[in-house]
Amino acid sequence: MTLSAQxxxxxIKGKKLLSNVSLEAKEGAFTALxxxxxxxxxxxxxxxxxxLRVSSGEVxxxxxxxxxxxxKEFAKRRxxxxxxxxxxxxxxxxxxxxxxxxxxxxxxxxxxxxxxCDEVLALTGIEHLCQKPYSQLSxxxxxxxxxxxxxxxxxxxxxSDKILLLDEPTNNLDPYYQxxxxxxAQSLAKKGCCVLxxxxxxxxxxxxxDKMVFLDKGKMVAEGSPTEVLTEELLDSVYRLKTKIIQNxxxxxxxxxxx
Numbered sequence: 001m002t003l004s005a006q007x008x009x010x011x012i013k014g015k016k017l018l019s020n021v022s023l024e025a026k027e028g029a030f031t032a033l034x035x036x037x038x039x040x041x042x043x044x045x046x047x048x049x050x051x052l053r054v055s056s057g058e059v060x061x062x063x064x065x066x067x068x069x070x071x072k073e074f075a076k077r078r079x080x081x082x083x084x085x086x087x088x089x090x091x092x093x094x095x096x097x098x099x100x101x102x103x104x105x106x107x108x109x110x111x112x113x114x115x116x117c118d119e120v121l122a123l124t125g126i127e128h129l130c131q132k133p134y135s136q137l138s139x140x141x142x143x144x145x146x147x148x149x150x151x152x153x154x155x156x157x158x159x160s161d162k163i164l165l166l167d168e169p170t171n172n173l174d175p176y177y178q179x180x181x182x183x184x185a186q187s188l189a190k191k192g193c194c195v196l197x198x199x200x201x202x203x204x205x206x207x208x209x210d211k212m213v214f215l216d217k218g219k220m221v222a223e224g225s226p227t228e229v230l231t232e233e234l235l236d237s238v239y240r241l242k243t244k245i246i247q248n249x250x251x252x253x254x255x256x257x258x259x
Contacts, residue, residue: 001027001061001062001077001160001161001162001163001194002024002025002026002027002060002061002062002063002194003024003025003048003059003060003061003163003194003196004022004023004024004025004059004060005021005022005023005024005044005047005048005057005058005059005060006022006057006058006059006060007020007021007022007056007057007058008020008021008022008044008047008054008056008057008058008059009021009054009055009056009057010040010043010044010047010052010054010055011055016055016218017040017043017218018040018043018044018047018218018219019218019219020057020219021040021044021057021215021218021219021220022057022220023044023213023220023223025048025163025194025195025196025211026194027160027161027192027193027194028160028189028190028191028192028193028194029189029194029195029210029211030185030186030189030195030197030208030209030210030211031194031195031196031197031209031210031211031212031213032196032197032198032199032205032208032209032211032212032213033045033196033197033198033199033213033215034198034199034200034202034205034212034213034214034215035214035215035216035221035238036216036238036239038217039215039216039217039218040215040217040218041167041198041215042083042167042168042198044215045080045165045167045196045198046167047059048165048196049078049080049165050066050071050074050078051080061074061163072103075103075153076103076104076153076154077154077161077162077163078154078162078163078164078165079100079150079151079153079154079162079163079164079165080150080165080166080167081146081147081150081164081165081166081167081169082167083167083168083171085146087134087135088135090133090134090135091133091134092130092131092132092133092134093126093129093130093131093132093133093134093137093145094117094121094130094131095134096134096145096146096149097117097120097121097145097148097149097152098113098117098152099149100117100120100148100149100150100151100152100153100155101113101116101117101152101153103153116152116155116156117152119155120148120151120152120155121148123148123151123184124144124147124148124151124180124181124184125144125180126141126144126145126148129141129145138172139171139172140172140173140174140177142172143169143171143172143173144173144177144181147166147169147181147184150164151164151184154193158192159188159191159192159193160192160193162188162192162193162194163193163194163195163196164185164188164193164194164195164196165196165197166185166195166196166197166198167197167198168198168199168200169181169182169185169197169199170182170199170201170204178201178204179204182197182204182207182208183208185197185208186208189210197209202230202235202256203248203255203256205226206226206230206248206253206254206255206256207248207251207253209226210225211223211224211225212224212225212226212229212230214229214234214238216237216238221234221237221238222234222238226253226254227253227254230245230254230256231245232244232245235256241258242258242259243256243257243258243259244256244257244259245257
């Protein structure tokens with residue numbers, strides 16, 4: 001599925017957070033959404049997820065307006081990892097991951113729901129946490145569990161009809177798990193999934209994303225492949241940061257060095 005924003009504007013309490021933003025996140029591609037704090041990245045992601053109503057403009061899924069798509073059916077195909085998810089009840093990790101399957105069954109989980117959870121637990125390397133109370137997890141462990149829950153929600157065999165939206169997914173993760181999570185997202189994109197992630201680390205985005213979209217002050221200022229858009233001039237303009245761009249000798253992707 002392709003997810004697109006058409007001239008999106010959004011205001012709250014008289015303050016405009018987004019102004020005429022258009023972008024397209026395609027199936028089979030990893031799109032990274034970047035920009036300084038307050039640029040409107042999370043707001044745009046929440047609009048694309050269907051969690052916020054736009055002031056003007058339109059969100060399309062395969063050229064169909066999002067407002068015309070059945071919410072329950074869309075929940076089986078679109079997973080959203082938000083920045084903060086508060087859960088205070090005494091659920092185990094396994095129960096949290098199974099929550100991702102709720103859109104797929106009515107009364108109780110089926111065999112395929114248990115299989116999906118087992119597969120994502122193995123993929124994310126958190127099987128050993130299954131019976132641990134969620135409330136006892138570290139911040140990094142909780143982030144990995146929430147990522148597994150979202151994967152369970154959209155888990156299936158045809159990835160071309162799935163959308164994965166990630167809002168700062170590397171929060172609380174050490175470098176190993178940052179690369180693990182983004183590597184999983186990248187692998188799903190290669191299988192046909194539409195992946196859109198809000199990221200702050202320019203070098204992680206450059207390494208894993210097929211396309212980078214930069215927002216600044218609620219407006220899109222650049223989009224394209226990392227090689228096309230990641231320039232010293234752009235970073236100076238957007239982040240007010242002097243940098244030097246070199247080529248990563250391993251990945252051949254642009255690599256940003258503060259100067």
